[in-house]
Amino acid sequence: MHPCIFIVMAVYRPDPAHLKAQLLSLAGQTHDRLHLIAVIADTKSDNLVHELAEEAGLTLTLVPSDFGLDSVRAFETGLSEALRLIEAGGLEQEALVALADQDDIWHADRLEKGVVALRASGADLVHSDARLVEADGETVLQHSMFAFERRQRRPGLRGLLYRNNITGMTTLMRPRLLRLALPFPPQSGVHFYHDLWLGLLAAATGGVHLIREPLVDYRQHGANAIGAIDRRQGWRGRGKRPDAMWLRREAAAYALARYLAQSTFNRIADAVADGRLMHGEARLSPLRPFLKRLRGAGTHLWDATRLALRGNIGLARIATGFAVVSLGRTVWTMREALGAGLNAAVNAFDTRLYSLSPGMLPRPPSSLPKTNKSATDHKEIVDLRKEPRWTPEFTATDPAVTVLVPTLNPTEIFAGIVTALDIGLGLAARGYRVRFIATDLPVSSPGTSRSFILHRLGPGVDAETIADRISLHCGVQSPTLPAHCGDIFLATAWWSAHVAEKLIRRHGYDQDRFFYLIQDYEPHFYAWGPEYADAMASYDFNFEPIFNTTLLRDYFAARGFGFATPDTLAFHPSIDIARYSRGKRDSARPGPRRLALYGRPDVPRNMYATAVETLARFVEREGLDPDDIELISIGQTHGDVTLPGGLTLKSLGKLPWEDYPDYLCSVDLGLSLMYSPHPSHPPIEMAASGVRVITNQFGPKDLSQLSPAILSVPATAPDLADALSVAWHADTVPQQEREIDLTKLGLDPELMIDQLAENLASRLPQDQG
Structure with missing residues (x-):
């Protein structure tokens, strides 16, 4: 059998010469039954790929995208297309799938030897070694990436979670593995790559086989998504010591391994349940240390000992870190369950008990010596977010816009931080140096954070040049950070405004005014007290405001703040x-109509309790049951809520950003509340998706002015329930109501950044590169 091999390639801002060389190497394969699937992850390279593939004589399927895709999503999309083509062509028994990067070079026998290895081994996935070459594609740097990176040749299932030894662009696999692997487990940003997920499932089921010779030339250059790492010296000389930052890094690595282990177990369980796998076909015992709730540290410690005895010191260090975090997790859990938490619960019960009679707590014996054991350090009481935790070291050669954000970890980034990041990226694209500093939470993985941020650069930009102007720093664990006396700060929350003000005052920066990105009226986040007062105090500093919407600016003006001028x-x-309004709605979808609630119980201004009361009133008034309506909550994971009529509100939690628009096109009604002058995104996104959505008014905020699909009413359960009834009986949303003009709420963000850049021109030098 001469199988047809579908080659999946993700294309993202390619170097045309490198891409041409790669496509010619595909065309030059000794196995010549090929079909290239190119996913246009940058939204714009389709013409280039088509031209070069035609020149190379390759059969091509282009998979366009309306929005930028990271590498994991791009390969997920391409693999899904490969399965579709295999099924459409009836090629199940004579098709294989390979992965390719856009700038490497395949040896002519790469696929031929892969096919032989698959047949001989019976594995579901084979992969090979690779040569490391210079950017010119000819100069050989290392003859073996396995030797260069000290990869284990047979790590086993658990060993892959310590360090992945599979490079995607060397793989060849059977379609049955893809049916098991798709869709990939969701993640925020890129914390694991597709090759690791494929390798885990293959190792647990059909097996993984290594071809020990290099069959691909890996081109090492400045734009690699992941560059080769020299580990030949092992762990020596890296200077890592067990401190708080070390522990956070180890915890992040352990959390990822545990997540992937649990995801592998869950995927296998589902496959057994639906008949894709037979009972006993998968081998999951190596994952047990990650699956047990309170045990597993001993196995990781044994792995560390075994790896150290074999000379794999770097891997032994990783296994030791996993053991430390696993043990710490158990100790912390037991301490919370049986330690201070237990004492506090008993004391609280006794206090209430004695309040019944005699109304007083027993006094301790007078003979008991008085101690100060219960004294609390003042740092546990004072809000340290207002204090800069680092000292500026004026060693930077050029001044920069210094953006202060609470975190740079993708999993902790929400819409407000994304807005600040995009402003920083926009200024970097306009020639300014930009320094992002995390003020609240340590940076778990600098590489992951940088990749997440740079991926937000839009199409049509010189990504490498812009990236050179951007630096990321951890203001939590670093005692000093590079600075320049000409830096200008951009604060993004009230406490970072305090940080900016103190840095300027204490260290004598030339610029005594900072920019303040105001995205809500933050004093209203708190009851009257220290945080309320501190948030109010931030509006008295010397700053230039940037408002997220004119609605918010008008609210500040109405409250008498002089800086909120027209x-x-x-x-x-x-x-x-457009991403939402172009979505196709399935008007013939069977089953009950669907209502989506933006439900976030932990965020008071989203009024979760009011929303639940509204739903109860609505379904009772309309006499609805499960045959009529399905109630879904999105935004934050929470428990199910029973409602009248036998209905249950089920939580989907936070949906992956890439899946969110398509999901909204399956929703008929929306309920999204925000008791604040700032318009939250969900009502607008829902309306653009063709959903009739109910939201609340607040001060000058009335989102119904944006589209008739939005019903904006007073924030009371009776009013909201009335509006839901109106929406329930209304016609479907016509296309013209989905085309929402956001300029009613302020400048286009790009125009705002243009004006901000002009404002900076007299104060900061621009990079002319």
Whole structure:
């Protein structure tokens, strides 16, 4: 049998010469039954790929994308297309799938030897070694990436979670593995790559086989998504010591391994349940240390000992870190269950008990010596977010816009931080140096954070040049950070405004005014007290405001803040309306109509309790049951809620950003509340998706002015329930109501950044590169 091999390639801002060389190497394979699937992850390289593939004589399927895809999503999309083509062509028994990067070079026998290895081994996935070459594609740097990176040749299933030894662009696999692997487990940002997930499932089921010779030339250059790492010296000389930052890094690595182990177990369980796998076909015992709730540290410690005895010191260090975190997890859990938490619960019960009679707590014996054991350090009481935790070291050669954000970890980034990041990226694209500093939470993985941020650069930009202007720093664990006396700060929350003000005052920066990105009226986040007062105090500093929407600017003006003038910068939400309005709705979808609630119980201004009361009133008034309506909550994971009529509100939690628009096109009604002058994104996104959505008014905020699909009413359960009834009996949303003009809420974000850049021109030098 001469199998047809579908080659999946993700294309993202390619170097045309490198891409041409790669496509010619595909065309030159001794196994010549090929079909290239190119996923256009950058949204714009389709013409280039088509031209070069035609020149190379390759059969091509282009998979376009309306929005930028990271590498994992791009390969997931391409593999899904490969399965579709295999099924459409009836090629199940004579098709294989390979992965390719856009700038490497395949040896002519790469696929031929892969096919032989698959047949001989019976494995579901084979992969090979690779040579490391210079950017010119000819100069050989290392003859073996396995030797260069000290990869284990047979790590086993658990060993892959310590360090992945599979490079995607060397793989060849059977379609049955893809049916098991798709869709990939969701993640925020890129914390694991597709090759590791494929390798885990293959190792647990059909097996993984290594071809020990290099069959691909890996081109090492400045734009690699992941560059080769020299580990030939092992762990020596890296200077890592067990401190708080070390522990956080180890915890992040352990959390990822545990997540992937649990995801592998869950996927196998589902496959057994639906008949894709037979009972006993998968081998999951190596994952047990990650699956047990309170045990597993001993196995990781044994792995560390075994790896150290074999000379794999770097891997032994990783296994030791996993053991430390696993043990710490158990100790912390037991301490919370049986330690201070237990004492506090008993004391609280006794206090209530004695309040019944005699109304007083027993006094301790007078003979008991008085101690100060219960004294609390003042740092546990004072809000340290207002204090800069680092000292500026004026060693930077050029001044920069210094953006202060609470975190740079992708999993902890929400819409407000994304807006600040995009402003920083926009200024970097306009020639300014930009320094991002995490003020609240340590940076778990600098590489992951940098990749996440740079991936937000839009199409049509010189990504490498812009990336050179951007630096990321951890202001939590670093005692000093590089600075320049000409730096200008951009604060993004009230406490970072305090940080900016103190840094300027204490260290004598030339610029005594900072920019303040105001995205809500933050004093209202708190009851009257220290945080309320500190948030209010931030509005008295010497700053230039940037408002997220004119609605918020008008609210500040109405409250008498003199800095909220009509000419103050204000921009509309950065929502890609077209991405939602172009979504196709399935009017013939069977089953009950679907209502989606933006449900976040832990965020008071989203009024979760009011929303649940509204739903109860609505379904009772309309006499609805499960045959009529399905109630879904999105935004935050929470428990199910029973409602009248035998209905249950089920939580889907936070949906992956890439899946969110398509899901909204399956929703008929929406309920999204925000008791604040700032318009949250969900009502606008829902309306653009063709959903009739109910939201609340607040001060000058009335989102019904944006589209008739939005019903904006007073924030009371009776009013909201009335509006839901109106929406329930209304017609479907016509296309013209989905085309929402956001300029009513302020400048386009890009125009705002243009004006901000002009404002900076007299104060900061621009990079002319």
